Amino acid sequence: xxxxxxxxxxxxxxKTQFFTDAGTVRAVDGISFEVYEGEIVGLVGESGAGxxxxxxSLLRLVDSPGQIVDGEITYKGETIFGLEEGPDxxxxxxxxxxxxxxxxTRIRGNEIAVIFQDPMESLNPVFTVGxxxxxxxxxxRDLSSDEARREAVDMLREVGIPDPAERYEEYPxxxxxxxxxxxxxxxxxxxxxxxxxxxEPTTALDVTVEGQIIDLVDDLQAKYGxxxxxxxxxxxxxxxxxxxxxxxxxxxxxxxxxxDELFYDTKHPYTEALLNSxxxxxxxxxxxxxIRGVMPEAIxxxxxxxxHPRCPDAREACKRIHPENREVARAxxxxxxxxxxKHDVFGDEYEESVxxxxxxxxxxxxxxxxxxxxxxxxxxxxxxxxxxxxxTDWRRGGDDRE
Amino acid sequence: MTGETVPYxxxxxxxxxxxxxxxxxxxxxxxxxxDTNQFPPISVGEERVKAVDDVSFDIRRGETLGLVGESGCGxxxxxxxxxxxxxxxxxxxxxxxxxxxTLSGENLRTKRSEIQMIxxxxxxxxxxxLTVGQIxxxxxxxxxxxxxxxxxARAKDLLEKAGLDPHHYNRYPHAFxxxxxxxxxxxxxxxxxxxxxxxxxxxxxxDVSIQAQVLNTMERLQDEFxxxxxxxxxxxxxxxxxxxxxxxxxxxxxxxxAEKEELFENPQHPYTKALLDSIPVPDPRxxxxxxxxxxxxxxxxxxxxxxxxxxxxPRLIAPEAYEWDGEEWERTRSFxxxxxxxxxEPMPAAEIRAEFFGGTLPQGEPGRIVEEAIEFIATDRKAGxxxxxxxxxxxxxxxxxxxxxxxxxxxxxxxxxxxxxxxSICARERPAYEVESEHGSGTHFAACHLHR
Numbered sequence: 001x002x003x004x005x006x007x008x009x010x011x012x013x014x015k016t017q018f019f020t021d022a023g024t025v026r027a028v029d030g031i032s033f034e035v036y037e038g039e040i041v042g043l044v045g046e047s048g049a050g051x052x053x054x055x056x057s058l059l060r061l062v063d064s065p066g067q068i069v070d071g072e073i074t075y076k077g078e079t080i081f082g083l084e085e086g087p088d089x090x091x092x093x094x095x096x097x098x099x100x101x102x103x104x105t106r107i108r109g110n111e112i113a114v115i116f117q118d119p120m121e122s123l124n125p126v127f128t129v130g131x132x133x134x135x136x137x138x139x140x141r142d143l144s145s146d147e148a149r150r151e152a153v154d155m156l157r158e159v160g161i162p163d164p165a166e167r168y169e170e171y172p173x174x175x176x177x178x179x180x181x182x183x184x185x186x187x188x189x190x191x192x193x194x195x196x197x198x199x200e201p202t203t204a205l206d207v208t209v210e211g212q213i214i215d216l217v218d219d220l221q222a223k224y225g226x227x228x229x230x231x232x233x234x235x236x237x238x239x240x241x242x243x244x245x246x247x248x249x250x251x252x253x254x255x256x257x258x259x260d261e262l263f264y265d266t267k268h269p270y271t272e273a274l275l276n277s278x279x280x281x282x283x284x285x286x287x288x289x290x291i292r293g294v295m296p297e298a299i300x301x302x303x304x305x306x307x308h309p310r311c312p313d314a315r316e317a318c319k320r321i322h323p324e325n326r327e328v329a330r331a332x333x334x335x336x337x338x339x340x341x342k343h344d345v346f347g348d349e350y351e352e353s354v355x356x357x358x359x360x361x362x363x364x365x366x367x368x369x370x371x372x373x374x375x376x377x378x379x380x381x382x383x384x385x386x387x388x389x390x391x392t393d394w395r396r397g398g399d400d401r402e
Numbered sequence: 403m404t405g406e407t408v409p410y411x412x413x414x415x416x417x418x419x420x421x422x423x424x425x426x427x428x429x430x431x432x433x434x435x436x437d438t439n440q441f442p443p444i445s446v447g448e449e450r451v452k453a454v455d456d457v458s459f460d461i462r463r464g465e466t467l468g469l470v471g472e473s474g475c476g477x478x479x480x481x482x483x484x485x486x487x488x489x490x491x492x493x494x495x496x497x498x499x500x501x502x503x504t505l506s507g508e509n510l511r512t513k514r515s516e517i518q519m520i521x522x523x524x525x526x527x528x529x530x531x532l533t534v535g536q537i538x539x540x541x542x543x544x545x546x547x548x549x550x551x552x553x554x555a556r557a558k559d560l561l562e563k564a565g566l567d568p569h570h571y572n573r574y575p576h577a578f579x580x581x582x583x584x585x586x587x588x589x590x591x592x593x594x595x596x597x598x599x600x601x602x603x604x605x606x607x608x609d610v611s612i613q614a615q616v617l618n619t620m621e622r623l624q625d626e627f628x629x630x631x632x633x634x635x636x637x638x639x640x641x642x643x644x645x646x647x648x649x650x651x652x653x654x655x656x657x658x659x660a661e662k663e664e665l666f667e668n669p670q671h672p673y674t675k676a677l678l679d680s681i682p683v684p685d686p687r688x689x690x691x692x693x694x695x696x697x698x699x700x701x702x703x704x705x706x707x708x709x710x711x712x713x714x715x716p717r718l719i720a721p722e723a724y725e726w727d728g729e730e731w732e733r734t735r736s737f738x739x740x741x742x743x744x745x746x747e748p749m750p751a752a753e754i755r756a757e758f759f760g761g762t763l764p765q766g767e768p769g770r771i772v773e774e775a776i777e778f779i780a781t782d783r784k785a786g787x788x789x790x791x792x793x794x795x796x797x798x799x800x801x802x803x804x805x806x807x808x809x810x811x812x813x814x815x816x817x818x819x820x821x822x823x824x825x826s827i828c829a830r831e832r833p834a835y836e837v838e839s840e841h842g843s844g845t846h847f848a849a850c851h852l853h854r
Contacts, residue, residue: 046609163744163811176698206472206636208695211680215694233609236639236682259686277614279643281681282688284663288643290614294579 006077007034008195008227009058009112014071014081016050016057025299027053027066029251032325035195040221040228042242042259044235046274048295049248051231055197057081058229059112060103076194080107109140113188117200119180123172129183130156130168133190140191155186160216178209182216189220199231214241235278239263244334247271250306251298253325256337267328267338269314270307305341308356313342317353321346408498413460414598414630415484420493420503422454422476422483451702453479455654456493463597466624466631468645468662470638470677474699476654477634481600484632485517486510497598515545518591522603524583528575534561534586535571541594560589563626565619581612585619592623598630605640617644638681642666647844650674653710654702660839660846668840670848673711697743709851712828719851721825723767730764734772738818741775741811748809751780771821778814827851 016028027050035041043051057068060081070091073080080103082094098107108114116122124132130152137155138148149168156164159182172180181201188196198217202210218241221228230242238245238259245262247255247270255268266272276289293310296302302309308318321341328343329336341350408414426449453476461467471477482488484495486502495502497517505513518541521527528537538557542548548556558568564585575583584604591599604620605613621644624631635641641648642662649659650673658671669675676695697714700706706713720731737758740746746757754776755761763769823829828851835853839846 046611157747160745178698207638208472208676208680210682211694214682234682235610235684239684239686239688240682263684263686274610275684277611278684279614279617279637279639280684281639281642281666281678282683282685284666285643288614288618290618291611292615294581294612295609 005036007036008076009035009229010072010074011058012072012074014054014057014073015069016053016062016066017069018066020065020299023299025297026251026301027298028057029298029301030071031246031248031251031253033246033253033256035227035229037194037227038221038225039243040230040241042238042245043229043231043248044233044238044245045248046233046295048250048298050251050298051233051248052199054248055114055199055229055231058197059108059114060100061114075107075111078107109136109193110191111193112195112197113191113193115181115184115188115196115198115201117203119177119184119204120172122184123180125172128169128171129175130170133168133183133187136187137190151190152186155190156183158189159183159186159220160212161186176209177205178212181205181209181213185213185216185220189224189226192224193226195227195229197229197231200233201230202237203232203234210237217241235275236281247274250295250301252306252339253337254307254339256325256335258331258334258336261329261331261336265329265331265336267336267343268307268340269311269342273310273312305339313340314356315350315353316356317341317349318356321349408463410464410628411462414463414498415632416460416494416496417484418458418494418496420454420457420480420483420495421452421491422479422488423450423452423491425450449703452654452705453702454483455702455705457651457654457656458493459649459656459659461598461630461632463630464624464628465646466633466644468641468648469632469634469651470636470641470648471651472636472677472699474653474702475651476702477636477651478602480651481519481602481632481634485514485519485600487519512545515541515547515594516597518594518596518599520584520587520591520599520601520604523607524580524587525575527587528583530575533572533574534566534578534589537575537586538590538593541590545594547594556593557589560592561586563623564589564592565615579612580608581616584608584616588616588620588623592627595627596629598632600632600634602634603636604633606635606637613640620644638666638677650677653699653705655710655849656847657711657849658847660848661842661844664839664841664844664846668846670837670846670853671711671850672715672717672852676716696739706829708827708829708831709833709849712823712826715828717852718823719826719828721822722827723825725766726768727765730768733759734764734768734822737772737775738822741779741818742815744811748779748781750782751776754780768822771817775814775817778810778817781809827854 011034012032013030014028014032015026015030018025018027031054033041043055045051053062053066056062058073058080060068062068068081070083072082079094079097082097083091084094086092123129130149133152133155134145134148137143137151138145141148143151153164153168156168161167161179161182175183202213205213214237217228220226230237232238242259244258245256246253247262247268249270255262255271257267262271263275266275273291277291279285279288291310296309304319304322305311305314308314311318318341323339323341323346325337325339326343326345327335328338328345457480469477469480479488483490484502486505490503493503497513502510502513532540535554535557538560539553542553542556547553554571558571561568561570566582566585566589575586578586601620605616608616617640620631623629633641633644645662647659647661648665649656650665650671651657652673658665658669658674665674666678669678680694695714700710700713709715712718718735720726740758755763759772763772831851833849833851835848835850837846837848837853
């Protein structure tokens, strides 16, 4: 791993919100992380955790009704997003923040590129694969049409597309899913960016193809030294490819650690529960230990620790204290951060408070079957409150704050 | 009715030689295909996609048979054909001693109360305009079970059994999360008291934590109702968790079938091995080298002869017609595939020899054939060899600035495949072997000639 000098990308207290009729959705709620040169940083979480919104915010690609409302994004000393307090006390965009024009021409594609999940939707079906790649290179690198074409063929070869000169003339539908994803990787790499944001790039692919793509990314990363932000929900892929990992839950980063520490010295109960709930390909697990309940909606997150309604370790204090992501250990000179008050750095409130009511029995019940608890999850989900909640009092803890 | 009760552990369903071909009969001119590279350019004749091609296995009462494979291998088609949602092209499906393949009309309709299905997309498989109560009662009504009150009571009971609140009886599907919708699907499938349920990727649309909840519920219901599952999935972790026995499918064939532990710990088919090797393991200390598969799945319209995996198999057997020394065959095989997939740039003959054969070609006949193939693609080939530049001219002009002779990939490929790949036993005979189990006592079927 490279030296810990200045990070390539620094994100601080980023908040992205969606203003909808039903209320404000706090999709990303104050996340901070860094990406250093040459490393692959994972952004992992279940659907709805806010990982895609977070990664799109980095390029200011959030559409209305979404808006970045707070935080700072610095890339190589340039401010992609930053706010300051104006004379009238309002927040306004900082002077040194790049304009839309600058972000479009200098940053997107040239400095930071994106690979999306669905390769069919990222390619235009009515143009040949080659011409799309050529156009992209032509526009971003100021090459003539012929040079760009040669470059495009080279890139296709580089990502392992057989017979690139011939396939240059083909349309996206003539490519298989894995080949299309290779084309997108070629496109992302074409302008030699320093950072690539890969948003679930292998999720739609078969496992053998996924293996091919991960190997390809590994090779290319070694060759070009590109940094990656790898957005995924698959812990297997994380273990395979990432150097450092950020685990997201309901808009927040709850744990941040080098990959080995994340799996072997897990500090946050959510990460722990996620790892325990997974069936394993490498060994037979007799009994799965699901996380009970469902993730609440970001429109009305639980008070205190956002995970406390589902957390097996939750205590009274978890309902009150909203922990920030603090350093709880160091590994190889790198911080291991976790947002959970059971760690000493958060003081002794956790030690002194009592376990949440009914938690012990519930744990036993949910170990055999998460059904009951998920069943009641509909209450928090639909926000309708017209159903029975008789056996789910503990779950309503989040609403007890009134 | 005969054979109404099948004891646990005995075959509930026996599938024998099942085939499902789809004809590409849609469009304006069905059955006519156009290929400008041949004469005449138009050919008439129906192309048929062999989605499931001669598959035999049985499912025992009370077990979960996992069916795993990559997309397009025919696993969903197989599941639907067994349920007679699709008409089989050939073969028999014997359910409790009765052949489902020949049933029709009212007999088939009645039979459907014993066989049910759960689909992948929990959203699309529930009617948004019906309440979950109506959804669950519908199959009972169709099969004339119980009266109104009885049905409602049963629906509520099933909701509870599937892990939902019976009070949700009057809610609509949109009010539920993905995992809960899948539970409604479970309750609906159970409503007619089936013996056998085909589960087509039931948890692949769900998040990991929800997946575990639903899987646990499915296992509990299996015990409670004595169900038999055919569990179709692409996720090997899920398959490993839920199955008793596992069948691996590739391009319309079952390539391996064994008890779960045996299949995962002692895989005997190169495809199964490759599949297991390529799963990302959630363990950063797991550093085992991944045997990534080369190439892509061939078209099911015209699948390879013999073993269908042979075109990608890392262990393709050497043709017996020739004598091979040391690594000669391995080198020839990788050269053959590199030519077929055109993974390298045309270069002078000496460089090709150096890159693929370390400078020395195989002895005797194979060496001569390789030499011929190299002649077709080498950039410094003799002028006299310039034949049939026909199709490939375009490649060259676009590819490089070379002004030497044209490179004839196709001829080289044909020569190599004909001489080597087609001669292998893998291409000539369809494999089917029973191997000895290392784990457990069950039989272990592996369709690979390595076990001959």
